[in-house]
Amino acid sequence: MHYSFASRAQTLMSSPLRSVQELAKRDSFISLAEELPAEELFPLSSLAESANAVLSADPRSLQYGEAEGYGPLREWLCQSWKRRKSLELHPDQILLTTGTQQAVDLLVRVYVDPGDRVLVENPTSPGLLQVLRLQGARIIPVEGDGEGILPDHLASMIKIHRPKLLFTAPNFNNPTGCVWTLERRRQVLSMTSGSGLLVVEDDSLGELHFPQDGTKPETLKSLISMEERQGEHVLYIGSFSKTVAPALRTGWAAGSKEVIGMMTAVKLMADWQSSMLNQRMLHHLLESRHFNLEDHIVMLNREYDTRLKLMDQLLKRSAWQQASYSLPEGGMFLWVKLPGGLSGDTLLKVSVRKGVSFLPGSMCSPGEDQDDYIRLNFTHPGRDELLLGMNLISEAVREFTARS
Amino acid sequence: MHYSFASRAQTLMSSPLRSVQELAKRDSFISLAEELPAEELFPLSSLAESANAVLSADPRSLQYGEAEGYGPLREWLCQSWKRRKSLELHPDQILLTTGTQQAVDLLVRVYVDPGDRVLVENPTSPGLLQVLRLQGARIIPVEGDGEGILPDHLASMIKIHRPKLLFTAPNFNNPTGCVWTLERRRQVLSMTSGSGLLVVEDDSLGELHFPQDGTKPETLKSLISMEERQGEHVLYIGSFSKTVAPALRTGWAAGSKEVIGMMTAVKLMADWQSSMLNQRMLHHLLESRHFNLEDHIVMLNREYDTRLKLMDQLLKRSAWQQASYSLPEGGMFLWVKLPGGLSGDTLLKVSVRKGVSFLPGSMCSPGEDQDDYIRLNFTHPGRDELLLGMNLISEAVREFTARS
Known part of the structure; x- marks a missing residue:
């Protein structure tokens, strides 16, 4: 046929x-x-324990749940981000996804019409480019150096193209491994604030920071949170795939309620929800006395x-x-x-x-x-x-x- | 903003x-x-056992896996369908999905352009209608009676609209609960064979058949398999959500290698893959001596x-x-x-x-x-x-x- x-x-x-x-x-x-x-x-044995605990505790661990994802895990994320990243969000501002890739795909489906211009940090991850191509976006690369994307180039691309979205990965860009300087983050934030441009910060690799001196890369989102107490123009995405395990297929998108609400609606249509079992297991693990993330x-x-x-x-x-x-x-x-x-x-x-x-x-x-x-x-x-x-x-x- | x-x-x-x-x-x-x-x-305790077995056996149960889904589970499906439904398929013809809803969404994304006409059995499931609306399909209802969709109405809709797809649920249609007669299935199959129309058979509820006399509703796909030894124009979708548990988020699409290949490519882009952990747990359960599906x-x-x-x-x-x-x-x-x-x-x-x-x-x-x-x-x-x-x-x- x-x-x-x-x-x-x-x-x-x-x-x-x-x-x-x-x-x-x-x-x-x-x-x-x-x-x-x-x-x-x-953490195999800790997760085996969590699986056992979750499956013994409540048959709802095998039932359908909320499209937004398991409430206590979204709550856990808020508390963890507040403590570790000075990032203030409410659980309603979080959608749990089947990894970062799905967070990107859901956003692009509700935000991009064919022909819309989208800025991407150049180089970027192949998975992002493919999502944008399937949606028919016009992809505009923004160049960078070892300190992050170049503010002047960003400014001119915004002026010329009037793009809808900017995709960035300021902590260990995939593929370059570049970490943006604080100065560069501030410039990009102030340049994009009020411009009508939605900035996506992919923090999938942000925890894989090797120096043992206690310093941590900052996230764009926490910068906004600290400086402006809002952050409606940044969508923060990431996952537990690199810090706990990929097969739990648990990532997130966090941002304004309006954007998260729309992404939740398309998530419901795309697959109803990710696995409640996996999300409950992960939450049990994170709360367990036998495991410290x-x-x-x-x-x-x-x-x-x-x-x-x-x-x-x-x-x-x-x-x-x-x-x-x-x-x-x-x-x-x-x-x-x-x-x-x-x-x-x-x-x-x-x-x-x-x-x-x-x-x-x-x-x-x-x-x-x-x-x-x-x-x-x-x-x-x-x-x-x-x-x-x-x-x-x-x-x-x-x-x-x-x-x- | x-x-x-x-x-x-x-x-x-x-x-x-x-x-x-x-x-x-x-x-x-x-x-x-x-x-x-x-x-x-x-089956809570059986699944707890499976979780434990799978997590003890192999750290790859927590790793990324194949976009197509866990090979042994696809193999199990083939054997089960052959034995129970006379349906002959190769594991390469199966894509494991995050439930039936995702199977529908992935197909529509690779098959439907805005404005394309799509036939749906009327009434049908709200989830299907929403996927088609987001993709911009022109949705054409096909009327039925207590025996399935009406062949004459189908014929005229095909003639008038030249549709790309026909969505059906011949075993316990959602919402009506209608089961198509064998005669009606044969008519629809012969009418659509060679017409260039891809028929989607949603068998999500097909196992929930109450009479205890051993009879089973037939599937369109097995009819083709039996009568023509091919079946390239039917895509067979379903899931374990209603027979085992929804939170395993495991469904399938099965059909020609060409369609499955394209759906796998979009699956990779949509979320890389569904949870290997869940698929391995499910496979372990299905093969377990302590559980009989x-x-x-x-x-x-x-x-x-x-x-x-x-x-x-x-x-x-x-x-x-x-x-x-x-x-x-x-x-x-x-x-x-x-x-x-x-x-x-x-x-x-x-x-x-x-x-x-x-x-x-x-x-x-x-x-x-x-x-x-x-x-x-x-x-x-x-x-x-x-x-x-x-x-x-x-x-x-x-x-x-x-x-x-």
């Missing part, structure tokens, strides 16, 4: 994201392409920092002499500029034949300006996998640099 | 579905409006049949003398035509003040032709709730019928 798919559905099939993920399923294939946390660090995150950060340092060491080898990168202070990725204009897509083809993958920079930008970058994940592979994987990519790099 | 929502987003807020659900949260409010299974019948369903059906009979008794009281309905052989709902042209919306307003709700027929149709119907759920309320709830609605009915 000939199927008449919707006109923009083909944007989904043309994505190389799926083929990279398909590859990772092969035996003994090493993927540095994905956004996976280390599964050996999951902050200690758990410290442990994760110590281990991930070790892995990052190993990857950094491996990038000091000769194959990478002409490559360049900034060592991030956290997150999950190293963003590497390849030597001699070598393209990430080309390098990927050769690397895949050797049994390793990474994310080519082309997938992180609406244009072609990131084609000579690659994104390497350092959180998932164990020591041996990381050594072998980096050896294989180094071999592939040498094949090109030896030629030129 | 003034938010510039997308043009069709307002279709979400105008829906009375949310306000009906809001009401149900009030203390001592009785809802006969929702689609809830009885939580006292959930078929026996469990027999138990559910016996209990639900008792509740349906009680509701039937209550509808024999004088207030309902001029009302009419057909007693369904299963499902979750009684679909009642109100006396004397009384409108469901009007009756709802009065009932809500008395502390009880139901679903007004207006929400189940793209037009106004179902306004004098109401949908009553009999699976969730216990005996006392059902008695009290029906008393309150009867009172409300009497207020109107006494007047006229």
